[in-house]
Amino acid sequence: MTVSDLPTTFDEPVDLAIIGGTGLYQLECLKPVAVLPPMQTPWGATSSSITIAVFVGDSTTNHNKFVVAFISRHGVNHEFPPTHVPFRANIAAIKKLQCKAVLSFSAVGSLQEHIKPRDFVLPQQLIDRTKGIRDSSYFNEIGLVGHVGFGNPFSAKFADFIYQFKDTLTNPESTEPCLMHYDQETTVVCMEGPQFSTRAESKMYKMLGGDIINMSVIPEAKLARECELPYQMICMSTDYDAWRDHEESVTVDAVFGHLANNGRNANALATKIVKEMAKEIPEFMINGDGLKGSIKMAVATKADVMSEQTLQNIRFLFPEYW
Numbered sequence: 051m052t053v054s055d056l057p058t059t060f061d062e063p064v065d066l067a068i069i070g071g072t073g074l075y076q077l078e079c080l081k082p083v084a085v086l087p088p089m090q091t092p093w094g095a096t097s098s099s100i101t102i103a104v105f106v107g108d109s110t111t112n113h114n115k116f117v118v119a120f121i122s123r124h125g126v127n128h129e130f131p132p133t134h135v136p137f138r139a140n141i142a143a144i145k146k147l148q149c150k151a152v153l154s155f156s157a158v159g160s161l162q163e164h165i166k167p168r169d170f171v172l173p174q175q176l177i178d179r180t181k182g183i184r185d186s187s188y189f190n191e192i193g194l195v196g197h198v199g200f201g202n203p204f205s206a207k208f209a210d211f212i213y214q215f216k217d218t219l220t221n222p223e224s225t226e227p228c229l230m231h232y233d234q235e236t237t238v239v240c241m242e243g244p245q246f247s248t249r250a251e252s253k254m255y256k257m258l259g260g261d262i263i264n265m266s267v268i269p270e271a272k273l274a275r276e277c278e279l280p281y282q283m284i285c286m287s288t289d290y291d292a293w294r295d296h297e298e299s300v301t302v303d304a305v306f307g308h309l310a311n312n313g314r315n316a317n318a319l320a321t322k323i324v325k326e327m328a329k330e331i332p333e334f335m336i337n338g339d340g341l342k343g344s345i346k347m348a349v350a351t352k353a354d355v356m357s358e359q360t361l362q363n364i365r366f367l368f369p370e371y372w
């Protein structure tokens with residue numbers, strides 16, 4: 051059976067959403083059972099079709115079916131630049147599919163000597179340096195106002211879960227091992243792009259406390275939080291950005307030079323994560339990681355003054371609240 055013969059609908063709830071970024075337009079470890087065409091949402095269509103894969107747990111556990119949905123952030127042919135990725139549609143689709151967490155992959159530049167190209171990083175903090183031109187909220191319009199807590203933008207429980215597989219990473223073309231970096235202070239800077247940073251900007255981001263830099267964690271992380279979804283980004287280092295004066299500043303060639311190894315490691319890591327989740331769904335996915343109910347409290351506008359259109363839109367995300 052080829053991918054085009056697969057069903058284009060899937061009616062069961064999905065457990066985990068995976069978003070692939072630059073160089074990760076599909077995950078080989080996912081054997082698709084359905085491919086949904088780009089989903090239409092009140093915020094437009096998703097950036098790609100949605101691949102559905104099913105994993106079966108082992109007989110020692112009572113949980114025997116685990117469903118994963120995969121979306122390609124930039125489109126499968128990398129059509130959407132970071133500024134124009136339909137982030138709101140992507141996260142709304144993930145919510146509609148009833149996913150319980152979002153695992154996101156991203157190619158990043160390193161702002162620290164000890165984070166080498168091909169290392170992986172699980173950031174826990176972020177600095178937003180985008181330019182305010184992306185649609186970053188579902189609750190930022192006249193007639194619908196919401197203020198959502200974002201002090202801890204990532205899911206530490208999810209990161210803990212991923213970190214147990216740190217030894218999965220390999221680097222067969224080199225004697226240098228690939229490391230996974232994780233602590234509560236590790237910070238990703240998100241810039242607008244699409245151009246890379248100047249050397250002065252790169253040095254400033256280091257001074258601000260940045261460890262890695264990309265162009266896509268904002269607004270993805272904000273929107274996942276607005277959908278009460280535990281969210282963790284796995285950042286895959288590809289370059290040293292522009293702060294090292296003695297070296298050429300980052301180019302797309304440098305980034306692409308590491309994508310194959312990073313892609314292999316992403317597949318290996320995703321396989322471990324999904325297989326382990328299929329054996330036993332982690333607690334943070336069952337209880338919602340402390341986020342359940344937060345949006346009902348965060349939306350300040352009274353439902354009786356919301357327009358029919360507004361209600362229709364938020365019911366797409368939260369039919370249980372409005």
Ligand SMILES: CSC[C@H]1O[C@H](OP(=O)(O)O)[C@H](O)[C@@H]1O
Pocket residue numbers: 070071072073123124132155156157158243264265266267302305
């Ligand atoms: C081609 S390098 C810049 C590009 O790479 C990252 O993409 P993604 O996060 O989707 O892996 C970065 O955010 C930029 O969009």
Ligand SMILES: Nc1ncnc2[nH]cnc12
Pocket residue numbers: 157158159160241246247263264265288289290291292300305
């Ligand atoms: N140096 C860099 N800056 C921003 N995004 C990136 N993605 C990969 N490398 C990057």
